[in-house]
Amino acid sequence: MSHFGRTGPPDIRDTFSLLVLNISFRTTADDLFPLFERYGKVVDVFIPRDRRTGDSRGFAFVRYKYADEAQKAIDRLDGKNVDGRNIMVQFAKYGPNAEPIRKGRVKEVVEKPRDRSRSRSPRPRHRDREHRRRSRSRSRERHGRDRDRDYRRQSRSRSRSRSRSPSSSPDHKSHRRARDDDKRRSRSKSRSKSRSRSRSRSHSYHSASPARRSASPRNCKSSPPRRSPTPEKHTNGKDFPPSRSVSPSPKHAGSRSPGSESKE
DNA sequence: GTTGAGCGTT
Numbered sequence: 723m724s725h726f727g728r729t730g731p732p733d734i735r736d737t738f739s740l741l742v743l744n745i746s747f748r749t750t751a752d753d754l755f756p757l758f759e760r761y762g763k764v765v766d767v768f769i770p771r772d773r774r775t776g777d778s779r780g781f782a783f784v785r786y787k788y789a790d791e792a793q794k795a796i797d798r799l800d801g802k803n804v805d806g807r808n809i810m811v812q813f814a815k816y817g818p819n820a821e822p823i824r825k826g827r828v829k830e831v832v833e834k835p836r837d838r839s840r841s842r843s844p845r846p847r848h849r850d851r852e853h854r855r856r857s858r859s860r861s862r863e864r865h866g867r868d869r870d871r872d873y874r875r876q877s878r879s880r881s882r883s884r885s886r887s888p889s890s891s892p893d894h895k896s897h898r899r900a901r902d903d904d905k906r907r908s909r910s911k912s913r914s915k916s917r918s919r920s921r922s923r924s925h926s927y928h929s930a931s932p933a934r935r936s937a938s939p940r941n942c943k944s945s946p947p948r949r950s951p952t953p954e955k956h957t958n959g960k961d962f963p964p965s966r967s968v969s970p971s972p973k974h975a976g977s978r979s980p981g982s983e984s985k986e
Numbered sequence: 987g988t989t990g991a992g993c994g995t996t
Contacts, residue, residue, distance in 0.1 A: 741992085743992060771995090779993095783993075783994055814994080
């Protein structure tokens with residue numbers, strides 16, 4: 723996670739979370755922390771990422787220790803140009819109703835700020851939660867759709883250990899044909915994007931070097947390719963960022979050769 | 987390499 727090394731929310735006892743919107747996709751917690759830390763005690767900086775891609779979703783959560791400092795940060799940093807984007811800082815709501823955290827505590831946090839609409843973009847007023855949840859982003863969705871399909875396919879493939887086909891009687895032919903077709907498509911797809919699928923980004927400002935921005939302010943791809951042409955699968959986990967534990971990681975999608983999974 | 991409304995991890 724993007725905390726101080728802990729797992730999960732550090733301590734939401736007496737903290738005040740700020741929602742930082744419209745940040746750049748390259749902006750990390752390392753960039754936001756020194757910025758927000760100038761206005762108060764920042765307890766945690768968290769940038770939600772995509773489950774599958776790991777990319778930043780374009781907003782962050784900065785958790786302050788005191789509400790007045792948080793308010794000051796809002797007043798100071800709201801509308802500020804960070805990393806080329808005009809960020810929007812506001813108090814964050816937790817959960818669908820932003821209530822189940824701390825009754826009263828959050829109320830104080832969610833209280834209407836004074837004048838947030840000074841340099842705010844004319845955002846549409848219809849903030850429908852469900853609608854927004856599903857239509858989070860259409861540009862990443864077109865990328866995520868493929869991966870989503872692939873991801874689900876892998877999930878199914880992984881969970882086929884117990885019982886994949888409840889009725890393996892007469893239509894195993896169509897199943898086989900469909901699977902073969904899917905396999906071919908997956909092969910071609912994985913081949914076309916077998917180069918730019920690994921990316922790492924420092925989420926915790928502990929592991930970020932301050933000289934990173936000086937070295938390459940706009941481009942953060944100065945490191946040599948981490949994927950050697952030899953498809954050796956070393957599950958060390960040491961080279962990977964210690965962001966989210968060690969999941970089974972369906973990242974080895976294109977690693978398996980086509981045809982070697984012709985089980986059944 | 988891209989995109990740009992929005993509320994979060996264990």
